[in-house]
Amino acid sequence: MVKVKKANTVVEGAREKILASAAQLFSEHGFNGVSVRDIAASAGVNSALVGYYFGGKQGLLAEVYMRHCTPLTQERARLLKSFSRDAQPTLEQILEAFIRPSLEVTTDEHGRSTFTRLRAILSGENSALLEQLVADNFDKSIRTFVTALAKCLPHLSREDILWRFHFLLGAVYYTGSGPHRIYALSHHHCDPSDPVATASEMIPFLAAGFRAPAADFPARSPKPKAVPAKR
Amino acid sequence: MVKVKKANTVVEGAREKILASAAQLFSEHGFNGVSVRDIAASAGVNSALVGYYFGGKQGLLAEVYMRHCTPLTQERARLLKSFSRDAQPTLEQILEAFIRPSLEVTTDEHGRSTFTRLRAILSGENSALLEQLVADNFDKSIRTFVTALAKCLPHLSREDILWRFHFLLGAVYYTGSGPHRIYALSHHHCDPSDPVATASEMIPFLAAGFRAPAADFPARSPKPKAVPAKR
DNA sequence: GTCTATAGAGCGATAGAC
DNA sequence: GTCTATCGCTCTATAGAC
Numbered sequence: 001m002v003k004v005k006k007a008n009t010v011v012e013g014a015r016e017k018i019l020a021s022a023a024q025l026f027s028e029h030g031f032n033g034v035s036v037r038d039i040a041a042s043a044g045v046n047s048a049l050v051g052y053y054f055g056g057k058q059g060l061l062a063e064v065y066m067r068h069c070t071p072l073t074q075e076r077a078r079l080l081k082s083f084s085r086d087a088q089p090t091l092e093q094i095l096e097a098f099i100r101p102s103l104e105v106t107t108d109e110h111g112r113s114t115f116t117r118l119r120a121i122l123s124g125e126n127s128a129l130l131e132q133l134v135a136d137n138f139d140k141s142i143r144t145f146v147t148a149l150a151k152c153l154p155h156l157s158r159e160d161i162l163w164r165f166h167f168l169l170g171a172v173y174y175t176g177s178g179p180h181r182i183y184a185l186s187h188h189h190c191d192p193s194d195p196v197a198t199a200s201e202m203i204p205f206l207a208a209g210f211r212a213p214a215a216d217f218p219a220r221s222p223k224p225k226a227v228p229a230k231r
Numbered sequence: 232m233v234k235v236k237k238a239n240t241v242v243e244g245a246r247e248k249i250l251a252s253a254a255q256l257f258s259e260h261g262f263n264g265v266s267v268r269d270i271a272a273s274a275g276v277n278s279a280l281v282g283y284y285f286g287g288k289q290g291l292l293a294e295v296y297m298r299h300c301t302p303l304t305q306e307r308a309r310l311l312k313s314f315s316r317d318a319q320p321t322l323e324q325i326l327e328a329f330i331r332p333s334l335e336v337t338t339d340e341h342g343r344s345t346f347t348r349l350r351a352i353l354s355g356e357n358s359a360l361l362e363q364l365v366a367d368n369f370d371k372s373i374r375t376f377v378t379a380l381a382k383c384l385p386h387l388s389r390e391d392i393l394w395r396f397h398f399l400l401g402a403v404y405y406t407g408s409g410p411h412r413i414y415a416l417s418h419h420h421c422d423p424s425d426p427v428a429t430a431s432e433m434i435p436f437l438a439a440g441f442r443a444p445a446a447d448f449p450a451r452s453p454k455p456k457a458v459p460a461k462r
Numbered sequence: 463g464t465c466t467a468t469a470g471a472g473c474g475a476t477a478g479a480c
Numbered sequence: 481g482t483c484t485a486t487c488g489c490t491c492t493a494t495a496g497a498c
Contacts, residue, residue, distance in 0.1 A: 014482075030356055032263035036474060046483055051475055053481095121355035124408050125261055131410065142416070162421050163432040166413045167402040174401025177355050179362065182397045185373070190393050201394040201446050208443030209436040216431070245464075266491060277465060282493055284463095 015053045017043040023064045024108065027118035030125055031061055058129055065122075065130075068106055068115040069137040075101040076141060080148065091152050091210060095168070095203050098145050102172050103195035113195070116176030123173060153210060160214050168206055175202070246284045248274040254295045255339065258349035261356055262292055289360060296353075296361075299337055299346040300368040306332040307372060311379065322383050322441060326399070326434050329376050333403050334426035344426070347407030354404060384441060391445050399437055406433070 012020070021043035025034045036057050040047035054060040079097035083089035089097070102116045122130050142165075150161050180192045192198050243251070252274035256265045267288050271278035285291040310328035314320035320328070333347045353361050373396070381392050411423045423429050 030261065030263065032261065033356060035472075037472085047474090048476075048484085049482070057474065123405075124352035124355040125264055134412065139412070139416070142412070146416075159417055159420050160432070162413045162417045164436055166406070166411065166421065166423060167433060167436055170402035170405025171398040172401070174354075174404055175397070180397065181365065181370070181373070182393045184366075185370070185377075186390055186393045189390050190397065192397060201391070202398060204443050204446050205395055205398055205440040209440035212435050212439030215435045267493085268491080278492090279466085279494075280464070287493070 014043070014045040014049050017045055018050060018053065018060065019064055019067065022060050023068070023114050023118065026061065026064060027114045027121060030121045031057075031127065031130075032125060036060075062129065062133060064118070065133045066137065068118070072101055072105050072115065073138070073141040075105055077144070080145070088151065089148065091149070091207050092203055094145065094148050094152060095206055095210075096199065098168075099172060099202060099206075100195070100199050102176065103198055107195075113176060116172065117178065120173040120177035149210065156210075156214050163215075164206075164210050167209065171202060171206065245274070245276040245280050248276055249281060249284065249291070250295055250298065253291050254299070254337075254345050254349065257292065257295060258345045258352060261352045262288075262358065263356060267291075293360065293364060295349070296364045297368065299349070303332055303336050303346065304369070304372040306336055308375070311375070319382065320379065322380070322438050323434055325376065325379050325383060326437055326441075327430065329399075330403060330433060330437075331426070331430055333407065334429055338426075344407060347403065348409065351404040351408035380441065387441075387445050394446075395437075395441050398440065402433060402437065 018039060022034075022039045025039055025042060028034075036050050037047045039060070040050060050057065050060055054063055076097055079101065080089065080094065083093040083097055103113055105113060106115045108114045119134075123134075146158075146161055146165055149165065150156070150158060153161065156164075175192045175198055178193065180190075182190045183192065190197075190201075249270060253265075253270045256270055256273060259265075267281045268278050270291070271281060281288065281291055285294055307328055310332065311320065311325065314324040314328055334344055336344060337346045339345045350365075354365075377389075377392055377396055380396065381387070381389060384392065387395075406423045406429055409424065411421075413421045414423065421428075421432075
């Protein structure tokens with residue numbers, strides 16, 4: 001198996017070093033933007049080991065992806081459960097349980113969530129492999145959260161919930177994908193790489209959106225003319 | 232110049248065919264996911280012509296990008312102006328002026344907005360070239376809309392506006408980036424490639440989010456309801 | 463303007479020594 | 481397990497014929 005310790009510093013095996021470097025580089029440049037040689041060089045190992053351990057570049061991506069999925073979905077489920085202990089969770093709590101782990105889990109040394117950025121960047125590259133990975137690893141978790149949201153928002157149809165969840169995913173992914181123009185536009189006052197600040201801005205925004213009245217369906221233009229501010 | 236007509240069908244020059252194919256393929260697979268040969272083959276021309284007309288693959292991307300920027304920002308500005316004619320535009324109108332062109336302008340034969348997808352997919356690939364293109368082509372337009380939003384939402388600080396605009400961009404980009412899990416999850420009832428349905432769902436959602444009270448800043452957890460829980 | 467042909471570099475994968 | 485060496489392929493870019 002994996003040797004985890006040697007001498008006084010944590011020295012990983014070549015396999016673990018490859019995984020760490022791959023997660024970092026894939027998340028920065030996407031699958032097609034990085035070569036096996038880049039990853040091996042960054043890990044300080046021979047590039048032939050990628051074939052030995054993972055069977056190739058695609059196998060390496062799949063391993064990186066699945067390696068990070070479990071902690072993320074588990075943390076989401078754990079938070080949701082902790083909020084459901086005494087009573088039905090509030091909308092804000094459900095959103096927090098889904099979003100916060102995305103921003104915090106498996107962060108690198110700069111506090112950035114490598115895995116969220118990885119998912120964001122890969123969601124652009126239209127790979128059949130990735131689509132399968134996403135469906136296999138996330139559909140169950142997403143259904144759980146959609147159900148919790150529906151319970152919390154009985155005035156909405158399931159379609160409305162799904163639309164709004166789609167927009168939520170957009171906000172999360174885009175925040176994870178960086179770089180962010182608002183960082184420059186705000187003169188560095190708004191920093192989407194700060195998970196705490198991001199969550200405290202994102203959750204109230206999304207909660208208000210979810211609480212909006214159901215859109216007239218299908219496909220009518222927004223009619224509120226004189227701003228009947230609801231909530 | 233460009234020969235636009237020949238016989239009874241519109242026959243473009245090689246240059247135009249390359250641009251059209253490049254826009255389509257870049258938007259589907261990203262910059263690194265497509266080769267110059269792919270583009271040339273799709274356009275039915277010789278691959279050497281990419282070098283002749285655009286100086287290389289990067290030059291081709293820059294041309295595609297800028298070619299689509301002008302109609303998009305112009306349409307946004309036109310809509311915003313038309314809504315500002317008689318009175319101050321409503322929040323919904325500002326959002327519509329920004330979002331609708333993203334979903335509708337320069338659509339391909341299937342109604343998909345090629346250019347929005349292109350921007351979404353490229354926003355992942357961390358290219359210095361792209362970052363420059365984005366800043367050059369969009370900052371001015373974005374400032375206009377942020378200013379209009381600020382006028383409409385005096386209870387919010389400029390930082391709050393920028394955060395919420397960031398989330399809006401996430402929803403738009405993610406919608407443009409496809410493929411969309413909610414399409415399958417909803418049994419094809421929610422179709423983010425339909426611009427009209429998307430706008431009619433997105434605008435009320437985002438409007439409610441923008442109207443939410445300002446988040447306590449910095450970095451406090453959401454307090455509405457009886458939610459003590461937080462970090 | 464459009465073609466053929468190819469240079470020159472980099473890619474993923476793997477065979478085989480140790 | 482880890483290395484060296486290399487195969488076979490694809491890439492971008494360009495030189496030069498027409």
